[in-house]
Amino acid sequence: MRITRIKPYSIASPVTDWTMVKIETDDPDVFGWGECSLPSKPRGVLGAIADLEKLILGADPTDTEWIWQRI
16 A cells, blocks of 8 residues: 555635645545644645655555654
């Protein structure tokens, strides 16, 4: 199983801007969700996600230690 895509979703709210992140694998039944925010800087978050995606595409999603060290 390998990571095939990281898809961010921006969500604006009156309190802060949120970004939800879906991590997809080559198994359509296995995916993960995460969230992050940087108040007033949603484009910065999207840029960081794009940069990190390059580092972990193709990685084994169960090898969390390798992913952590890579990013």
